[in-house]
Amino acid sequence: MSKTLIVIVGPTGVGKTELCLQVAEHLGVPIVNADSRQIFAEIPIGTAAPTAIQQERVKHFFVGNHHIDDYYSASMYEEDVMHLLCDNLFQTSNVALLTGGSMMYIDAVCNGIDDIPTIDDNTRQWMKQRLEDEGLERLVEELKLLDPEHWNIVDKKNPRRVVHALEICHMTGKTYTSFRQNEKKQRPFNIIKIALNRDRDILYERINARVLQMIDQGLEQEAMSVYDKRHLNALNTVGFKEMFEYLDGLTTLDQAIYKIQSNTRRYCRKQLTWFKRGQSIEWFNPDNYEEIIKYIDKKLID
Numbered sequence: 001m002s003k004t005l006i007v008i009v010g011p012t013g014v015g016k017t018e019l020c021l022q023v024a025e026h027l028g029v030p031i032v033n034a035d036s037r038q039i040f041a042e043i044p045i046g047t048a049a050p051t052a053i054q055q056e057r058v059k060h061f062f063v064g065n066h067h068i069d070d071y072y073s074a075s076m077y078e079e080d081v082m083h084l085l086c087d088n089l090f091q092t093s094n095v096a097l098l099t100g101g102s103m104m105y106i107d108a109v110c111n112g113i114d115d116i117p118t119i120d121d122n123t124r125q126w127m128k129q130r131l132e133d134e135g136l137e138r139l140v141e142e143l144k145l146l147d148p149e150h151w152n153i154v155d156k157k158n159p160r161r162v163v164h165a166l167e168i169c170h171m172t173g174k175t176y177t178s179f180r181q182n183e184k185k186q187r188p189f190n191i192i193k194i195a196l197n198r199d200r201d202i203l204y205e206r207i208n209a210r211v212l213q214m215i216d217q218g219l220e221q222e223a224m225s226v227y228d229k230r231h232l233n234a235l236n237t238v239g240f241k242e243m244f245e246y247l248d249g250l251t252t253l254d255q256a257i258y259k260i261q262s263n264t265r266r267y268c269r270k271q272l273t274w275f276k277r278g279q280s281i282e283w284f285n286p287d288n289y290e291e292i293i294k295y296i297d298k299k300l301i302d
Contacts, residue, residue: 003090003189004300008099009034009106009275010196011268013207015286017050019196020099021058026293027095030059032081034100034109037237040068045214045222046239068226068234075115078108086188095300096189103274110193112185116168116176123171127163139166147175192299193281194292197272204265211261214239223247238263 008023010016024031033039037047041064050060061084066072081098089096098109107113131139136159143162144151146169154161165176198206223243226235230244239260246256275281284292
């Protein structure tokens with residue numbers, strides 16, 4: 001049998017965790033996590049990371065294996081996962097399972113990602129200060145001068161993308177465009193892609209309920225424990241941004257909860273749009289476990 005990577009994706013709150021535990025148990029394989037925030041050990045509640053009990057059921061990779069002040073990128077993740085798959089998991093099994101909702105991480109493993117240089121701390125802090133002092137519009141105009149090709153395609157209302165391109169320009173003396181190859185890498189294994197979705201009303205209800213569950217589990221206390229590191233990129237994410245506003249006294253707890261629910265639903269829509277762009281992907285309701293297993297088993301035989 002050829003080596004095969006099964007990739008199961010889906011929006012936040014859809015029910016990936018339990019479904020993938022069942023699939024992993026059926027196949028007798030561990031789970032390779034593809035969530036860019038669940039890799040950080042300090043924030044398991046806010047990232048809905050697999051619990052200790054779930055990790056006892058099935059071995060997980062890339063869960064809580066980094067700290068929030070570690071620098072980590074999609075290109076580093078690609079390298080780490082390829083090493084794990086080719087030099088470890090595929091040495092003892094013909095099948096591996098990767099799952100998560102981080103679009104960039106999934107794409108990095110399936111298609112490869114450009115090797116963009118890591119930004120040094122001085123450049124990062126300098127550009128962050130410039131964004132605060134000069135504003136986004138001024139930086140967009142600068143990008144037009146330094147890298148007009150990327151300026152033509154970048155989301156000019158997204159400060160992170162504009163700033164990152166300028167960081168590369170200033171740190172390397174080269175354009176951001178020069179590092180972007182956009183060439184799909186060939187993988188030494190087959191890829192089976194499965195996407196999960198539910199009726200939108202049900203999905204939104206699940207998201208709202210999960211946010212309340214996080215509050216009950218101690219999200220406020222978790223946010224307080226990392227409050228002094230709120231400037232870190234690892235914490236620039238839904239759940240923590242809203243809780244930090246609450247801890248700053250800018251909102252009430254109820255308002256923070258409402259914002260987390262609303263912003264999570266917005267992120268969910270963004271994930272679905274991204275996943276629907278993918279080719280050769282089969283969609284299922286995560287409750288249809290037997291149908292999913294039948295599809296996987298058939299694809300592995302074909």
